[in-house]
Amino acid sequence: MVLPPQTSTPYLLTTLPAKAPLQDAMVGLKLNQLRTPALIIDRSRFAENCAKMHDKAKAFGSSFRAHVKSHKTMEGTRLQLVSSSGKSSTTIVSTMQELWQLLPLFEEGIATDVLYALPLPLTLLSDLSSFQDRITPFGGQLLIMIDHPDQVKGLEEFEKVAALDPSYESKFKCFVKVNQGGNRAGIIPSDEVLPALISTILASPVLKLFGFYCHAGNAYASTCCEDAHSYLETEVECADGAGRMATSLLAELSPSLQSKYKDTRWVLSVGSTPTAHSAGTEEDGKRAELSGDLELHAGNYPLLDLQQLSTGLATLPSVGCSVISTVISSYDLRSEKMCDAGCIAMSKDVGPEKGLGRVLNLDETTTGWRLGRVSQEHGLLVKNDKEGEAKALEIGQKIRIVPQHACITLAAYPFYYIVDSSEEDADTVVDVWVPWKGW
Numbered sequence: 001m002v003l004p005p006q007t008s009t010p011y012l013l014t015t016l017p018a019k020a021p022l023q024d025a026m027v028g029l030k031l032n033q034l035r036t037p038a039l040i041i042d043r044s045r046f047a048e049n050c051a052k053m054h055d056k057a058k059a060f061g062s063s064f065r066a067h068v069k070s071h072k073t074m075e076g077t078r079l080q081l082v083s084s085s086g087k088s089s090t091t092i093v094s095t096m097q098e099l100w101q102l103l104p105l106f107e108e109g110i111a112t113d114v115l116y117a118l119p120l121p122l123t124l125l126s127d128l129s130s131f132q133d134r135i136t137p138f139g140g141q142l143l144i145m146i147d148h149p150d151q152v153k154g155l156e157e158f159e160k161v162a163a164l165d166p167s168y169e170s171k172f173k174c175f176v177k178v179n180q181g182g183n184r185a186g187i188i189p190s191d192e193v194l195p196a197l198i199s200t201i202l203a204s205p206v207l208k209l210f211g212f213y214c215h216a217g218n219a220y221a222s223t224c225c226e227d228a229h230s231y232l233e234t235e236v237e238c239a240d241g242a243g244r245m246a247t248s249l250l251a252e253l254s255p256s257l258q259s260k261y262k263d264t265r266w267v268l269s270v271g272s273t274p275t276a277h278s279a280g281t282e283e284d285g286k287r288a289e290l291s292g293d294l295e296l297h298a299g300n301y302p303l304l305d306l307q308q309l310s311t312g313l314a315t316l317p318s319v320g321c322s323v324i325s326t327v328i329s330s331y332d333l334r335s336e337k338m339c340d341a342g343c344i345a346m347s348k349d350v351g352p353e354k355g356l357g358r359v360l361n362l363d364e365t366t367t368g369w370r371l372g373r374v375s376q377e378h379g380l381l382v383k384n385d386k387e388g389e390a391k392a393l394e395i396g397q398k399i400r401i402v403p404q405h406a407c408i409t410l411a412a413y414p415f416y417y418i419v420d421s422s423e424e425d426a427d428t429v430v431d432v433w434v435p436w437k438g439w
């Protein structure tokens, strides 16, 4: 195996807009005063959604691991980890930028463990290794995701020199990604690569098996709790099956390798926002003994969006983000209006609900319009199909658009305006969050 050259991007040097001058300029503004398009997060809804997820995990009888990629902010991560219902300290990232930005939370002891959730890119070994070294003094653990034997070979190659040192202890722990049917990533349970990979990991001096990870991205197709729960059960079944496989493979290995895993229980990590929302049913409480400890994970849940509303497991008053846009033109012959939110401001993601966004008034009442088509920097508003539902929209009017997929919509914005609907002045900016950009 020839290892690719290692990256050495100075992640912490990436320039982000400074928060303080933005706060000085923006806090106190009313929603209808904002330059549009503007991304709004409702802090109290975000916090409530985080508390509800901690409750879900408790009802599911599991720990909780929060993905930070949907908002990519320090403020949002803190709310995910410490809510009015509980605390968790385990996190997930999808970029190196997110990983490095979590460092202060390890220094503070708020985060104890983080999963870099892409299947291990061999270009990042040096960066991942330095991150582990930075969090070790605080008792922090970096987890990596493995779904191919070459990733283990690459890591062994990278750690070769280290492993010759008799005092060497493997610094990497890993989840094995199990494909539960969504075909996003991972190995399907019946693939003969799975037992071979588990055995390779168990025998490897540079890696320790931590558990099995399933992510039901396909559960976004759910239309009710029962649907989503059946995806969740498949996740549990697949992670548990792989855990059983690992336990029996371990029993065939040498006593010294077995001793490396003495007192270890696999972590069986399952979830996506729809399946996590469906967790905690009576059936969950009656589950037979599993091969490891359950962990629930999710990322989109503090924000929510039209895709989540379409699952029937979230309601409009709990959606924590929206885009404020301005009506800028009108085409009366074809009954369309133009607004200043195009595909950069909204994304081109679609969902079961028609259109690229649901158009509301600033006070969240319905307008009877949707975002029907988008160009780069402008969008066309079309009337909903229900006859007579559409209210008049005037040029210059500010509208609120609920995005189809919050995670992709947020990615376009250099900062988010924060409001708080639990406060009297729910349409006043109370803070500004600056997300981590780049990879």
Ligand SMILES: Cc1ncc(COP(=O)(O)O)c(C=O)c1O
Residues within 6 Å of the ligand: 067, 070, 092, 117, 215, 271, 272, 273, 274, 297, 298, 299, 300, 301
């Ligand atoms: C590996 C992984 N884990 C967890 C999540 C979080 O899923 P969701 O945003 O549906 O909660 C994602 C989302 O894309 C993911 O890719």
